[in-house]
Amino acid sequence: MQAINHRWTRIAIYFAIALSSSILFRLNYIGGYGTLKLPGVLAVYKSLLEGAGPFLGALIVMRISGRKSNISFLGNPGRRSLLMLAVPVLLFFIVGVNNNQHINAHFYGLNTGIWIALYGILEETGWRGYLQDELKDYPPLVKYSMVGVIWYAWHLTFLGHTSVLNELAILAILILASYGIGLIADRTQSILAAAC
Secondary structure, three states, X not given: OOHHHOHHHHHHHHHHHHHXXXXXXXXXXXXXXXXXXXXXXXXXXXXXXXXXXXHHHHHHHHHHHOOOOOOEOOOXXXXXXXXXXXXXXXXXXXXXXXXXXXOOHHHHHHHHHHHHHHHHHHHHHHHHHHHHHHOOOOOHHHHHHHHHHHHHHHHOHHHOOOOHHHHHHHHHHHHHHHHHHHHHHHHHOEHHHHHO
């Protein structure tokens, strides 16, 4: 248990768990996952398995290490975090999302908004709720960049048919996104605010 009290050991365990889900589901190492078809609006929810790794990694590492995060689901704004999360879901419902499944665009939009919110919560529980908080002693630019680089590695885009320039662009985007989302998480201490 002593080793689990070392920051970089915890981060390595967290990343191994997060990466495992990415490898299993994104690279289709689970028999039948790639061909599994869920009916209608449920089809998008299958991809929640791909985003569950950071969530599971955070829960497991915090559980076995006894470490608590300063970032919570609601954070400092409290109920405002729920409102922040509800706004995009409602906007998807109001605007609607066209689809080829012959489902009402507004209903499909609501479903899409809920799916995006759930996926964001799964990811941000790990990236901001655990990893960013684990790195809180570092200067913001270093902390956000480190989260962005690890976040990039988790996406596994470099395993596809891509160019070095494309990968550098993806890395830059994820570092910039990590900086923006990281600021929100630091200011609000809210996973929900970061997720939306």
